[in-house]
Amino acid sequence: NHARTGQAGDPHFLDEYDQHGRLDRMEQALRICTLWLWLDLRFPGVYGHVEEVIDLRGRLNDGIERQLKGKRPLWQRRGR
Numbered sequence: 001n002h003a004r005t006g007q008a009g010d011p012h013f014l015d016e017y018d019q020h021g022r023l024d025r026m027e028q029a030l031r032i033c034t035l036w037l038w039l040d041l042r043f044p045g046v047y048g049h050v051e052e053v054i055d056l057r058g059r060l061n062d063g064i065e066r067q068l069k070g071k072r073p074l075w076q077r078r079g080r
Contacts, residue, residue, distance in 0.1 A: 001044065002005075002039075002046055002047075006046065007046060008039070008043075008047040008048070010022070010049065011047075011049050011052070011053060013029060013032050013033075013034055013036075013056075014030050014049070014052055014053070014056055016029075017029035017032075017056065017060065018056075018059065018060075018063075018071060019059040019060055019062055019063030019064075019066075020063060021063070022074045023064065023067050023068075026060050026063050026064050027064065029056070029060055030061065030064070033053050033054075033056055033057040033060065036049075036053050037050065037053055037054070037057075038051075
């Protein structure tokens with residue numbers, strides 16, 4: 001969209017991800033959020049939706065942290 005119309009459009013990933021998904025999906029969404037925010041800095045006025053993306057990024061970070069804190073370290077799982 002950016003190349004074709006000069007605007008990025010709505011960030012579709014805002015509805016596709018949340019903080020209650022699988023860890024790998026949350027990490028993927030976090031990378032997408034970071035890329036979106038970087039592109040917004042690189043191309044002012046093209047990407048936008050910064051507040052929504054920052055909110056999702058914060059919720060994803062919380063979800064990832066919650067999942068990682070809930071996991072036992074590998075050395076404990078192997079019965080050592």
